[in-house]
Amino acid sequence: GNSVTQMEGPVTLSEEAFLTINCTYTATGYPSLFWYVQYPGEGLQLLLKATKADDKGSNKGFEATYRKETTSFHLEKGSVQVSDSAVYFCALTGNDMRFGAGTRLTVKP
Amino acid sequence: EAGVAQSPRYKIIEKRQSVAFWCNPISGHATLYWYQQILGQGPKLLIQFQNNGVVDDSQLPKDRFSAERLKGVDSTLKIQPAKLEDSAVYLCASSVSGRGTGELFFGEGSRLTVL
Numbered sequence: 001g002n003s004v005t006q007m008e009g010p011v012t013l014s015e016e017a018f019l020t021i022n023c024t025y026t027a028t029g030y031p032s033l034f035w036y037v038q039y040p041g042e043g044l045q046l047l048l049k050a051t052k053a054d055d056k057g058s059n060k061g062f063e064a065t066y067r068k069e070t071t072s073f074h075l076e077k078g079s080v081q082v083s084d085s086a087v088y089f090c091a092l093t094g095n096d097m098r099f100g101a102g103t104r105l106t107v108k109p
Numbered sequence: 110e111a112g113v114a115q116s117p118r119y120k121i122i123e124k125r126q127s128v129a130f131w132c133n134p135i136s137g138h139a140t141l142y143w144y145q146q147i148l149g150q151g152p153k154l155l156i157q158f159q160n161n162g163v164v165d166d167s168q169l170p171k172d173r174f175s176a177e178r179l180k181g182v183d184s185t186l187k188i189q190p191a192k193l194e195d196s197a198v199y200l201c202a203s204s205v206s207g208r209g210t211g212e213l214f215f216g217e218g219s220r221l222t223v224l
Contacts (some may be wrong), residue, residue, distance in 0.1 A: 032176055034152035034212075042114075043200070043215040044152070096165055097142070097202075097213055 002027040006090045006100035013107050015081055021075040021103045023064075023090035031092040033057075033066050033073040038087045045077075047088070063095070080107045111135065113216035114116065115201050116219075127189035130219045134183070134203030141178055142213065143186050144200040152200055161180045191223045 007022040025033065035057070041098040048057030053068035062077045073090060085107050090100040114133040122128050134141050140159050144152035155174065156163040169176070173192070178184040178214040188195055198218040204211040 043211075043217040044202075045215065046212050049212065091151075093211075095156055096154050098154070100153045101149070 002031060002092055002094050002098050004090045004092055004098060006088075006103055008101070008103070010104040013105070015107055015109050016079045017107075019075070019077040019080045019084075019105070021090075021105070022089055023073045023075065023100060025071050025073065025090075025092050027071075027092055027094060029094060031094050033062055033064070034093070034097070035062070035073070035075050036090040036091055038090045038102070040086070042061040044089065049087065053095055066072060080105070082109055083105045113201055113203055113214055115199075115216035115219050117219055118217065119220050119222075121224065122191055123224050125190040127187065128191060128221060129188075130186045130199050130201075130221075132184045132186070132216060133199030134165055134201070136212055138203035138205055138209075138214070139181075139182050139202045140206060142202040142204075143176055143184070144199075144202065146198045146200055146218070148197070155186070155199075188221075191221075193223050196221055196223045 004025045034049045036044045037047045038044045048059040050057040050066035056065045064073050064075045069076045087102045087104045089102045091097050116131050142157050145151045145155050155169045156176045158178040161178050176186045198220045200218045201214045202213040204213050217219040
């Protein structure tokens with residue numbers, strides 16, 4: 001069945017550092033790919049998505065490109081802020097949404 | 110626009126007791142999902158409704174978990190009897206449709222602790 005694997009955390013960075021969180025997927029067909037974020041004390045919310053190969057999703061300075069050849073959807077941000085501290089989930093959907101285990105990011109001033 | 114509403118936010122029970130969680134999705138959203146999120150893990154789908162019909166309940170432990178979505182609007186998830194391993198956050202989400210490109214909108218979750 002469909003599944004995603006994302007890099008284990010936690011990840012701790014200094015403010016303005018470059019962020020990469022790796023995500024690879026296994027799927028039949030052509031799933032849509034998502035990154036969700038969960039800030040402390042809040043519910044999950046969509047950060048960005050891509051619906052077909054080579055699409056780039058972007059939001060709040062974060063980007064991820066749907067790479068079919070490497071079955072990947074890595075999340076990147078050029079300069080993280082303290083406010084980006086959260087848990088990030090990679091997800092894919094065919095008939096239902098499947099989530100990775102989550103990567104906790106802590107950004108220190 | 111009101112978001113997905115869930116209650117209660119927190120519940121503590123002893124094992125073998127029962128508990129029920131309620132969810133009211135965003136108005137007009139046909140698809141409703143219940144996820145279980147155990148600490149340190151990603152959300153796991155328990156059941157998906159399309160209007161008031163079940164689309165997928167393959168990962169729902171049916172010997173103790175049940176869910177219903179009467180009239181295709183709000184939904185209730187019940188656990189009876191609870192086990193220690195049921196301690197988790199129960200997330201409700203909704204989407205406009207169940208097709209793959211749609212965004213899910215999540216509630217804040219109901220945190221269950223089973224002692």
